[in-house]
Amino acid sequence: MELVTLADIRAAAALIAPAVVRTPLLRFDEGLWLKPEGLQPVGAFKVRGAYHALARLPEDVRARGVVAYSSGNHAQAVAYAAKLFGVPATVVVPDTTPRVKVEATRSHGAEVVEVPPAERESRAHELAASLGATLVPPFDHPDVIAGQGTIGLELVADLPDVATVLVPVSGGGLISGVAAAVKALSPATRVVGVEPELAGDTAASFRARTLTGWPAADRARTVADGLRAEPSPLTFAHVLAHVDDVVTVPEDAIADAVRRLAFRSRLVVEPSGAVPLAAYLASPTPRTAAIVSGGNVDPATFLTLLA
Amino acid sequence: MELVTLADIRAAAALIAPAVVRTPLLRFDEGLWLKPEGLQPVGAFKVRGAYHALARLPEDVRARGVVAYSSGNHAQAVAYAAKLFGVPATVVVPDTTPRVKVEATRSHGAEVVEVPPAERESRAHELAASLGATLVPPFDHPDVIAGQGTIGLELVADLPDVATVLVPVSGGGLISGVAAAVKALSPATRVVGVEPELAGDTAASFRARTLTGWPAADRARTVADGLRAEPSPLTFAHVLAHVDDVVTVPEDAIADAVRRLAFRSRLVVEPSGAVPLAAYLASPTPRTAAIVSGGNVDPATFLTLLA
Incomplete structure (x- = not known):
């Protein structure tokens, strides 16, 4: 590997x-x-990886938007990075996520989809496919x-x-x-x-x-x-x-x-x-x-x- | 002026x-x-002025120690700066000072003298004179x-x-x-x-x-x-x-x-x-x-x- x-x-x-x-x-x-x-800016180190992942996308791919799933901080980071690049972001968060993280993610202009914890990864993949957007994983x-x-x-x-x-x-x-x-x-x-x-x-x-x-x-x-x-x-x-x-x-x-x-x-x-x-x-x-x-x-x- | x-x-x-x-x-x-x-380091901007004041003292003068009076943050800053220079510090604080500031000042190795608020400046001058130390004022x-x-x-x-x-x-x-x-x-x-x-x-x-x-x-x-x-x-x-x-x-x-x-x-x-x-x-x-x-x-x- x-x-x-x-x-x-x-x-x-x-x-x-x-x-x-x-x-x-x-x-x-x-x-x-x-x-x-x-x-x-998003209150966590996650902005480093998320912004980097978006920065590395070809411009035409990035323009179609990004999707993220996370326990919260990564979602905010992707939303923030997408705002800086001026591209749409959709984030899938478990419905157990602290309110402060959900609100902060929305405040960056992202669409937030709350799902049962077990479904967040599969729903994110589905959404990315249906939107033609790129999934930005939280760590992998x-x-x-x-x-x-x-x-x-x-x-x-x-x-x-x-x-x-x-x-x-x-x-x-x-x-x-x-x-x-x-x-x-x-x-x-x-x-x-x-x-x-x-x-x-x-x-x-x-x-x-x-x-x-x-x-x-x-x-x-x-x-x-x-x-x-x-x-x-x-x-x-x-x-x-x-x-x-x-x-x-x-x-x-x-x-x-x-x-x-x-x-x-x-x-x-x-x-x-x-x-x-x-x-x-x-x-x-x-x-x-x-x-x-x-x-x-x-x-x-x-x-x-x-x- | x-x-x-x-x-x-x-x-x-x-x-x-x-x-x-x-x-x-x-x-x-x-x-x-x-x-x-x-x-x-002391939780406030005061370290900038206090450290600078000590840094500007002639070495033999600084070695005789410093005295400060303040509502708290300046006292901590002088104590911290004195510790860095390896010289003694005495700080006079009003007896209404929050405990967290008094304890933090002591933790930097300074002697803390608590007095009624109205007396802090006069007591600081008296102490400096009796110790042969330099008074570091909080702003003046x-x-x-x-x-x-x-x-x-x-x-x-x-x-x-x-x-x-x-x-x-x-x-x-x-x-x-x-x-x-x-x-x-x-x-x-x-x-x-x-x-x-x-x-x-x-x-x-x-x-x-x-x-x-x-x-x-x-x-x-x-x-x-x-x-x-x-x-x-x-x-x-x-x-x-x-x-x-x-x-x-x-x-x-x-x-x-x-x-x-x-x-x-x-x-x-x-x-x-x-x-x-x-x-x-x-x-x-x-x-x-x-x-x-x-x-x-x-x-x-x-x-x-x-x-």
């Missing part, structure tokens, strides 16, 4: 520069730095992976002696790109995936060195609603090639990390984005960077986590 | 670069960009003003055609530096100060073209605890020289702006930092930038504002 390369990621960085925020590294404590991707695509990998480039540029990078894992697009970039630039840096214990399918697969599917109902138990997907063969191949470990954190540690990010680092972070900090706090190591992947949290959920 | 110049501010930018975050501009909506200074000093002005340099570099810059006003150090930088680089850009109605002393002084003192008890009514100070002759001279207008916003608009910054821009912002957004929302104008000055808010206050 062909993996995304450093050259792919560098090319992506040039293409996406006009559409993304060059996020700074923020110091959390003596050992930890944060990469606050919630500051992106080299262009999406290369876009997310630009975070790794920025991270190593800003902190060249980084010893450990902690990355949330769901479908694996983020860690695939970040690990490809970081390992190419700094082979001694450890890249560690982090999952909720309640959606620890990739940690189990990593130990088994083969994809061990978990039922969607099991993965849906975690409060980290952005981490309920599972890797594809493509992303898992990147994990096996580049990632040093995949660890898990309990739900109460995720909530605690959300609170600390709010009041110590002044960031509104969704539970999925707080998972790497939870791993760091359980086992602090020097010169560590945590990718705080996004900040799209329902106000009610956020207030409950802070209280 | 000698005002701070663009050259002073450029020199400050070079000196403070190792200690501050180069904050990105974040798009809020079609017309507005945010400069999120809550991402600084050219080095502090030049440090805060570096925000203006970054803002014009990132958004060269900015039409309006909205800046919170308390003692006036921030708007003095920002206006000096912005007006030198982009004379057509409007620089507008924003205050809470309940602490609108500078707006009144601006209309009168002379400092009209408000009783401290009046200024203390606003929830924006960082905006309860009043300008000095030095900062007010900068305001008269460079600022186009000073406007005020009501308390409920400040709370609404805190909520929007949390859930639309994923930033934890203290009421003082939300005041410029409140002014923008009351009267949106194109190509506007708002300086979101800080994020040190007590958790209980923050939860009350979000609920």
